Amino acid sequence: MKGLLIVISAPSGTGKTTLVNMLMKEIPTLEFSISCTTRKPRPGEVNGKDYYFLSLEEFEKKIENNELLEWAEVYGNFYGTPKDKVLQALKEGKDILLDIDTQGALQVKKNYPDAVLIFILPPSLKELEKRLKKRGTEDPETIERRLLIAHKEISLATKYDYIIVNDQIERAFENLKSIITAERWKTHRIKEQFDEIINDKEMLELLKSGA
């Protein structure tokens, strides 16, 4: 059976990283997609493990050749999801998880409509503000900028397949797991198994002879 391409997005402070980590631990067949980037490797980062490190020319070529499921420019560096690696893994039956922003997610859906897009929502913007303040790592201006971006991102959530509200992490996790399980049994995805049953030759003969 082909794997699932799962795309998760959430505003900063929604608890997405925690949920993604729980998910990776729970589902052993789930793999993170390794992005490619034009950013320089940081000390300790390994090519092909943390990122595929590319030159700007190489990256541009990938865009031109339509070899990326999605890409974006962030602070002067380019980041993208290599299409061939993802499609190959899916073909091998692996489930791939992409943890990307709304812009990227919608690009993926366009290039691979079978992707499952899940948006994780904070219980309220006020709650999100509270969580961001609680972190204590960001100044008021950064928090306000994050809230503005959050609001913009949330307004794109209606284009996702699912929206989960993270009001309680265990519940959100259960919902996330259920979505992944359920998606495996979508009719178009189990076609192989289905055809085997419906086209069982021996049985068909038996039915025909009896009819």
Place this chain on the structure above:
Amino acid sequence: MKGLLIVISAPSGTGKTTLVNMLMKEIPTLEFSISCTTRKPRPGEVNGKDYYFLSLEEFEKKIENNELLEWAEVYGNFYGTPKDKVLQALKEGKDILLDIDTQGALQVKKNYPDAVLIFILPPSLKELEKRLKKRGTEDPETIERRLLIAHKEISLATKYDYIIVNDQIERAFENLKSIITAERWKTHRIKEQFDEIINDKEMLELLKSGA
């Protein structure tokens, strides 16, 4: 939040009744839809509890007035799902379970596209044959007829939203539960909750003043 209309079909001998009973026990918000029928009440059957017992004229009027989500004639009696009762219950946030055949299920989908159609598949037709024989209640001819009907029903399963293979009852049950959970978080279903978050007036003012 509006309830879910869940429609489950399966060939006889697939284990559907067991799964449906497990589901009713597990999900307290889940309710069985009460069908209407022109069949005479059997001793002990209560109108409005087991069935809504109708005269043929009353039933025909319901068909004409498009008051049934689906209906069928079985051995000279009519059976149908009353639309008003189901829609009212869904509006009240109750989840409704319909346990009907493929013909009925596809009628429901046509009349209420938001219904979630789940087909339960035996692991193979041979396994289904084995299970039917094991029951020991039916003669070979009846078993063969059931297999023929099963094959016809299975060929309509591709029109369902989900196909679950009941190779192991606990696993099938988990998948069934996951589908119901996942469907609650489909984007179009949580619109209310979503609008509340995105249109939070106080927060919008705050964002605007800061922007």
